Amino acid sequence: TISRQNKNLMQLVYGQPGLEIGAAVQERLSGSESEDGEDDEFFKPKGEREKTSNEGIGADSFSAEDCSKYSNYANTKDWSNDDLIQSIRDRFVTGDWSK
Amino acid sequence: MGKVNYKRLKGGQQFRQRLVLATLSSTPILIEDIRSDDISPGLRPHEVSLLRLVERISDDCTVEINDTGTKLKYKPGVVIGGKHLVHDCGLSRSIGYFLEPLILLGLFGKKPLSIRLKGITNDPKDPSVDTFRTTTMHLLKHFGVPLEGLDLKIESRGAPPLGGGEVVLGVPIVPGSLSAANWIDEGMVRRIRGVAFSTRVSPQIGNRMVYAARGIFNSFIPDVHIFIDSKSGPSGGKSPGYGISLVAETTSGCLISADSAVCYTQEDLDHMNDSEEKPDLLPPEDLGVRVASMLLGEIEQGGVVDSTHQGLVFLLCALCPQDVSKVRVGRLTPYGIETLRNIREFLGVKFVITPEPVTSTVLLKCVGCGLKNLSRKAS
Missing domain, CATH: 3.30.1370 (Ribosomal Protein S8; Chain: A, domain 1)
Structure with a gap:
């Protein structure tokens, strides 16, 4: 999924450049009724974006839960595996620096 | 008074960030449709609690919530801060949920903030108070926050569902503004530290978690030290539980953390009152291995x-x-x-x-x- 992620990270986060959403929609509290249509427009892109950017990050795992901890127990790997151990060995000071 | 321009938002998601950003940018917000289609609509107890907390530390802010709690009007005031404040965080989310917004607001206050927070200190969902103490606070120094006055004292622990924990948080103010960070070198992991806690269970459980976690790290690095904090009596809160929080320190001063905890839920407790047998929790060994694996996963991912x-x-x-x-x-x-x-x-x-x-x-x-x-x- 990483290569797919690379192509459009900016788009994934901020949406398609074509369909720019107003950064600050501010309106008078009075007379808000007539501008409901605008609200719809304002909030739609986000939902669509999540649908189109389904792979990789966030699509189904994003829920309304307001939680900064990203716990993904399903993806926890078995770190007693030798290949895995070797793959991150150099991230430690005990790794092989000569390379 | 003239009319206030409210920024209109929808839905109950990202509530903390919206509140913090609205306050810091002095933007009045009007959130509609907060879980209006939900079985239990409206703001959650912890969200209301957070609003009350923001009200307490700021001056001249107004909060209006409609009857069903699906609509919120918030006009931010000036963050004042203050000493010897007390806030009960309730039991629907842990203290970790409140700490993140609180620290950001506190930094931009008029006076330093010192507040006693009561509730759940460690739970599986939110970052624990240990992670906050070992990692989150130190992250601020990369942005020029003075470390004096920044501290978190854990006076007693409380696991869900009944809580009973108490912490005292001190947040200094930023004198002028933060300073920009150029922070791209993650370095190499040079040691691993951590805290294993247990409340109202056998103190041996702490050792069992640490032993299992250390077993995982043995193939990587010898410098592993995990502090064991077994609480009993009043300082152990009202519910049994245990958990572990691990931090990897790198040569460039980055801190990579992972934490988790296990505890009974309210349903489990009700069940325990009816019948004598206890529902099984995840064994401490498995939890130790899980959190250690999570930490290695974070290290593998990279980043500061x-x-x-x-x-x-x-x-x-x-x-x-x-x-x-x-x-x-x-x-x-x-x-x-x-x-x-x-x-x-x-x-x-x-x-x-x-x-x-x-x-x-x-x-x-x-x-x-x-x-x-x-x-x-x-x-």
Whole structure:
């Protein structure tokens, strides 16, 4: 999924450049009724974006839960595996620096 | 009084960030349709509690909630801070939920903040108070926050569902503004530290978690030290539980954390009252292995912070003066992405996000919005 992620990270986060959403929609509290249509427009892109950017990050795992901890127990790997151990060995000071 | 321009938002998601960003940017907000289609509609108890907390530390802010709690009008005031405040965080979310917004608001207050928070200190969902103490607080120094006055004392622990924990948080104020960070070197892991806690269970459980976690790290690094904190009596809160919080320190001073805890739920407790047998919890060995694996997963991902702290780092970058900040993270989390969107919406700061295929990390660059500590200036 990483290569797919690379192509459009900016788009994934901020949406398609074509369909720019107003950064600050501010309106008078009075007379808000007539501008409901605008609200719809304002909030739609986000939902669509999540649908189109389904792979990789966030699509189904994003829920309304307001939680900064990203716990993904399903993806926890078995770190007693030798290949895995070797793959991150150099991230430690005990790794092989000569390379 | 003239009419107030409210920024109109919908839905109950990202509540904490919206509240923090609205307050810091002095933007009145009107949130509608807060879980209006939900079985239990409206604001959750912890969200109301957070609103009360924000009200307490700020001056001249107004909060209006409609009867069903699906609509909120919030006009931010000036963050004042203050000493010897007390707040009961309730039992629907842990103290970790409140700490993150609180620390950001506290930094931009008029006076330093010192507050006693009561509730749940460790739970499986939110970052624990241990992680906050060992990792989150130290992250701030990369943005020029003075470390004096920044502390968190854990006076007693409380696991869900009944809580009973108490912590005292001290947050200094930023004298002028933050300073931009150029923080892209994650370095190499040089040691691993951690805290294993247990409340109202056999003190042996702490050792069992540590033993299992250390077993995983043995193939990587010898310098592992995990402190065991077994609480019993009043300082152990009202519910049994145990958990572990681990931090990897790198040669460049980055801190990568992972934590988790296990405890009974309210349903379990009701069940226990009916019948004598206890539902099984995840054994301490398995929890130790799980959290150690999570930490190695974070290390594998790379980046100067772990996935839990992405949101906070992005916020700090955006709140910097008008200099370029640069940070490197591993894979972007859903919460991190939502944070970036909220930042653009409230502060108008857009990050330049470039992936680095070689290390499979992501570089983020932005020019801060130049937020000054206005509360202080007004005095």
